[in-house]
Each structure stands twice: as C-alpha cells, then as structure tokens.
Amino acid sequence: MNIALIGYGKMGHMIEEIALQRGHQIVLKINIENLEDFTKENLSKADVAIEFTSPDSAFENVKGCLDFGLPVVSGSTGWNAKLNEAKDLCLQQNGSFLHTSNFSVGVNIFFQVNKFLAKLMASQPGYEVSLKEIHHTQKRDAPSGTAVTLAEGILENIGRKKIWVNHQAQSKDELSIISERVDPVPGTHYVKYTSEVDDIEIIHTAHNRKGFALGAVLAAEFVAGKKGVFTMDDVLNLTAQNPV
Numbered sequence: 001m002n003i004a005l006i007g008y009g010k011m012g013h014m015i016e017e018i019a020l021q022r023g024h025q026i027v028l029k030i031n032i033e034n035l036e037d038f039t040k041e042n043l044s045k046a047d048v049a050i051e052f053t054s055p056d057s058a059f060e061n062v063k064g065c066l067d068f069g070l071p072v073v074s075g076s077t078g079w080n081a082k083l084n085e086a087k088d089l090c091l092q093q094n095g096s097f098l099h100t101s102n103f104s105v106g107v108n109i110f111f112q113v114n115k116f117l118a119k120l121m122a123s124q125p126g127y128e129v130s131l132k133e134i135h136h137t138q139k140r141d142a143p144s145g146t147a148v149t150l151a152e153g154i155l156e157n158i159g160r161k162k163i164w165v166n167h168q169a170q171s172k173d174e175l176s177i178i179s180e181r182v183d184p185v186p187g188t189h190y191v192k193y194t195s196e197v198d199d200i201e202i203i204h205t206a207h208n209r210k211g212f213a214l215g216a217v218l219a220a221e222f223v224a225g226k227k228g229v230f231t232m233d234d235v236l237n238l239t240a241q242n243p244v
C-alpha cells in the first residue's frame, strides 16, 4: 500500500517505521516545511493518507485529502468542534474517513471497559467519578482527546453527570478531567470511582508510541479501497465481540 504521511513529527516518524515493517511504502511526507507539496498530483500517488498534525491544521488537511478523493485516517486531537463537518464532507463526497482520539488497541479495549463500568455505576450514586490524564509537555491540547472520549463514554451512561470540565468539579453534575504535563510520558489515562468505603480505578498506560502507530497503520489498511466514515470499532471488530 502507498501511504501519504501528513505530519512528520513524533507520530509521523513512528508510523513510517511501522508501515515499512508491514511492507508498505511512504510515497509522500508533508510537514510544515513543504506544505506546497500537498497537491492533487502528489496525493494521487497514495492509496491512503495518515494525518497526525495539530488541532489547528487537522480539519484543512482532512478536507484536502477528501477533496482530492484520497481515503484519510486522522489521529490529530483537539479539533472535535469540526469533526462532524469532516464526516459530513466525507459522506457528501462518497469518500473514506476514519478519526479516533486514540489508535491503540489497548485504549480501544479500555474505551469499552470504561463504558461497561459506567453502565454499572449509573445506579450507584454513592460513587463519585473523575478522570486524569498525563502527557509530555509538548502536547498542545488539554484535555487529551482520549480523556474527552472517556468522558463522553461516562456522560452517555451516567445520568447524574451532565458535562465534563478540565478542572476540579465544582458541582455534582460536573465530571472532572485533570490534565498533567510531565516528560516524557507518552499517554496515561485514569478513570476513578470513589465512595466512602472503597475506590475502583482503571488505568491505561502507554509505554511508548508504537501502539498508536500500529493502530493507525491497521486503520489505513482497513479504509483503503472502502467508502464511508469508519471507527476503530470497525477496524478491530470490538463492538461485535463485546456489545456494550
């Protein structure tokens, strides 16, 4: 498979390594220094684009790929406000698009465990829930995209929580997400339920960026040649195995 890498930073480099190991070719690398190479002619050499840039550039990059008819997988976080627009564009143009806040297989299992635990806790008002995420200091967005996905999984299942906030909760209906920036942490997420008598905590700790990169390449292999808006549950077949 021929891959265009949009964004050649920490994730772009790791994805290149994993993609080459899996027998793919990198036919185009777009970074801040060569944005002029983002052309239809250059993108037409690729079967799929993998986009990991920044909250500010992700939407335009995804739109550009869709406009040029190239399937695109995006891992950039911090642009949720424009995500539905990107999905609508994809459907209008009969294109192919997959975005997730976290490509790692472990985190996608963690997302399912989080939802299952939230369902059980829906009828247990004695437990207070909160989230914490720790990442390296170069991270531009807070809270992390993964923490937002975890928060959404809790809000859709626990009626007493109405909104997430990126500070200590001030009222019972707020779900607190605490963000810490510590080098060189690749990404750690905590979901904690506390009652007067005990705690239950689930934690995902990324040891490095390989899991994110492998998931992104698996997703690119999945979307290439398909039409539609996809999720990691489609790629990993997780919902079918554990329908929570």
Ligand SMILES: NC(=O)C1=CN([C@@H]2O[C@H](COP(=O)(O)OP(=O)(O)OC[C@H]3O[C@@H](n4cnc5c(N)ncnc54)[C@H](OP(=O)(O)O)[C@@H]3O)[C@@H](O)[C@H]2O)C=CC1
Binding pocket: 006, 007, 008, 009, 010, 011, 012, 030, 031, 032, 035, 052, 053, 054, 055, 057, 061, 074, 075, 076, 077, 078, 100, 101, 102, 103, 104, 141, 212
């Ligand atoms: N979904 C997931 O599993 C994961 C998501 N992420 C997310 O992916 C994104 C990238 O992470 P990471 O690789 O660590 O970040 P880096 O900052 O290391 O890399 C991003 C790269 O993209 C470049 N860039 C910025 N704007 C553009 C543009 N318009 N076109 C092309 N390239 C551009 C940056 O250049 P410059 O530095 O010069 O600005 C930089 O080289 C972040 O949003 C992060 O949160 C990260 C890990 C996993």
Ligand SMILES: O=C(O)C1=N[C@H](C(=O)O)C[C@H](O)C1
Binding pocket: 077, 101, 102, 135, 139, 140, 143, 144, 145, 146, 147, 186, 187, 188
């Ligand atoms: O910026 C990062 O590094 C990461 N970003 C993603 C997020 O915002 O959740 C995924 C992972 O935790 C690493």
